[in-house]
Amino acid sequence: MSDPAPRLDPVQLGAYFALIEVAGLLRHAVEQQLREAGNLSYVQFQLLARLGLDAPDGSARMTDLADGVVYSRSGLTYQAGLLEEAGLVVRAPAADDERGVTVTITDAGRALLEQVLPGHIEVVNSLLLQPLSPNDVETLARLLTPVRDHMRSAPPRSAAPRRRRGRS
Amino acid sequence: MSDPAPRLDPVQLGAYFALIEVAGLLRHAVEQQLREAGNLSYVQFQLLARLGLDAPDGSARMTDLADGVVYSRSGLTYQAGLLEEAGLVVRAPAADDERGVTVTITDAGRALLEQVLPGHIEVVNSLLLQPLSPNDVETLARLLTPVRDHMRSAPPRSAAPRRRRGRS
DNA sequence: TAGCAGTGCTTCAAATCCGAAGCAAGTAGA
DNA sequence: TCTACTTGCTTCGGATTTGAAGCACTGCTA
Numbered sequence: 486m487s488d489p490a491p492r493l494d495p496v497q498l499g500a501y502f503a504l505i506e507v508a509g510l511l512r513h514a515v516e517q518q519l520r521e522a523g524n525l526s527y528v529q530f531q532l533l534a535r536l537g538l539d540a541p542d543g544s545a546r547m548t549d550l551a552d553g554v555v556y557s558r559s560g561l562t563y564q565a566g567l568l569e570e571a572g573l574v575v576r577a578p579a580a581d582d583e584r585g586v587t588v589t590i591t592d593a594g595r596a597l598l599e600q601v602l603p604g605h606i607e608v609v610n611s612l613l614l615q616p617l618s619p620n621d622v623e624t625l626a627r628l629l630t631p632v633r634d635h636m637r638s639a640p641p642r643s644a645a646p647r648r649r650r651g652r653s
Numbered sequence: 654m655s656d657p658a659p660r661l662d663p664v665q666l667g668a669y670f671a672l673i674e675v676a677g678l679l680r681h682a683v684e685q686q687l688r689e690a691g692n693l694s695y696v697q698f699q700l701l702a703r704l705g706l707d708a709p710d711g712s713a714r715m716t717d718l719a720d721g722v723v724y725s726r727s728g729l730t731y732q733a734g735l736l737e738e739a740g741l742v743v744r745a746p747a748a749d750d751e752r753g754v755t756v757t758i759t760d761a762g763r764a765l766l767e768q769v770l771p772g773h774i775e776v777v778n779s780l781l782l783q784p785l786s787p788n789d790v791e792t793l794a795r796l797l798t799p800v801r802d803h804m805r806s807a808p809p810r811s812a813a814p815r816r817r818r819g820r821s
Numbered sequence: 822t823a824g825c826a827g828t829g830c831t832t833c834a835a836a837t838c839c840g841a842a843g844c845a846a847g848t849a850g851a
Numbered sequence: 852t853c854t855a856c857t858t859g860c861t862t863c864g865g866a867t868t869t870g871a872a873g874c875a876c877t878g879c880t881a
Contacts, residue, residue, distance in 0.1 A: 493774055501777050503797035509675030510804040526867085537655050547830065555677035560868050562831055570744035584829050584876040606661055609669050616803040621796050622668050628789050629671035635784040636678040694837085715860065727837050730861055734836090752846040752859050 511613055518608045523601040528554060528564050530601065533573060536590040537598045548580060571599060576587035679781055685775045688735040689808060696722060696732050698769065701741060704758035705766045712757035714747060 493501070512527060525533070531554045536543050539553075540612060543641045551561045565588055568574045573594035579585030590598075661669070680695060687693045693701070699722045704711050707721075718818035719729045733756055736742045747753030758766075784791060 493777070495789075496787075496791050496794055497777075497782060499798065500794035503794060504672070504781070505680065506682075506723060507772060507797050507801050507804065508672055510801070512676075513674065513723055514804075528867095539718050545729060548828090555674065555681055557869055558830070559870075560831080563867075566683075566831095579829090580831080582877075584874095586830065601792050606805055607659070609665075613669060613672070614665060616799050617796065622662075623664050624792060625796050626664055626668035626671060627744070628785065628793050629675050631665065631784050632781060633671050633675050633678070636675065636780050716858090726860065727840075728838055728864080734861095747859090750847075750859080752844095754860065 492570065507613070510611070514612055515605060516591070518604050519601060522604045523597050525597070525601060526564070527558060528560070529568055530605070531572075531597075532561075532564060532568065533594055536588065537595050542589075543595075544587050547586050547588060551564075552643060558635075561581050620650065631638045663704055674812070675781070679777070682775050683773060686758075686772050687769060690772045692771060693765070696724060696728070697736055697741075698766075698773070700729075700732060700736065700756075701758060701762055701766045704742065705763050708758075710757075712755050715754050715756060718756060736762070750765050758792065 494524055516527045519527060519530050523530075535550060535553055536545060545559070547561060547565065550565075551558055554561070565576060569576055571593075575589045575591055576586050577589070579587045600630060602643065617625065625641075683698075684695045687695060687698050691698075700718055703718060713721075715726070715729060715733065718733075719726055722729070724732075733742065733744060737744055741759055743756050743757045743759055745757070747755045748792060784787050785793065
């Protein structure tokens with residue numbers, strides 16, 4: 486009974502809702518562009534981008550990929566399967582750990598990534614960046630980066646070992 | 654076109670990726686809380702919130718809801734069906750337009766919304782707002798709001814209204 | 822070495838999601 | 852009024868997503 490008034494300022498609410506909606510709309514638009522340009526889903530693009538742009542040798546373990554992209558393990562397996570079927574990546578058992586799987590981008594994967602990237606960037610530019618000044622963009626990055634780090638470190642699951650719910 | 658090499662600054666990329674990841678993680682966390690607190694999906698919660706908090710008389714047309722929430726029409730039909738089945742909303746033909754459908758939140762829906770809201774706000778607070786100063790939050794809202802408006806007004810996805818019959 | 826818990830990924834069944842097609846009601850132009 | 856087009860929503864089929872359960876390999880401990 487002593488719950489402090491769980492309220493949010495209009496400003497806080499505005500930031501929260503705007504964030505969710507902007508991300509949703511942006512993701513939607515990008516997803517459509519990717520579908521048309523290279524028949525890729527957003528997740529597939531993220532995986533290719535992570536392998537082709539971030540990873541130095543073009544490969545990474547499944548778990549690292551799943552952590553980078555906000556995604557379930559089983560979903561990652563599914564998408565990696567699709568990508569492999571399309572010849573864009575290759576899966577092989579990890580060298581040092583036999584139960585791990587290393588995903589590696591192929592030349593075809595890199596080619597598709599290059600093919601899709603310009604349109605992708607254009608969408609991001611025209612939708613997200615255009616109404617912002619360069620200074621605004623920098624501010625946005627400076628504000629969101631610590632939030633991301635905070636979220637990454639926050640335990641999403643075992644955060645509430647407080648009450649028990651009898652329903653399942 | 655005249656875009657030579659559409660590249661993005663590291664800063665721009667950082668803002669873009671941080672935005673997507675923050676929204677994804679936040680949505681994930683919120684979704685989990687809502688599922689536990691009231692067995693609601695995020696979309697269902699958004700619909701209830703829009704009806705119970707924003708709408709003056711607790712009702713809205715399907716299309717307005719779909720526009721507010723970033724969602725497909727058919728998905729909205731599905732979710733509205735689930736909500737109606739659970740007794741949280743009621744659907745009825747619109748008064749002025751016979752083909753429209755008006756969705757109205759029920760008392761049970763309002764009750765569930767109240768029940769779920771505190772935890773929801775707590776999650777948003779602890780994940781999104783905590784690492785930001787009040788001033789930061791205000792800045793964030795000020796930056797994102799025009800972006801949202803810009804995206805709403807220029808969606809290329811609905812640029813092609815509907816295909817003619819017999820043409821392909 | 823055996824036993825056992827932990828980790829990494831996949832499989833499985835079920836839920837959810839979307840686009841296209843379809844249906845019904847409104848609207849404009851003859 | 853009639854006809855064609857538009858709009859609002861639902862239905863349908865198929866693709867995607869998820870948590871739980873399962874399988875295989877590691878690492879720890881005795």
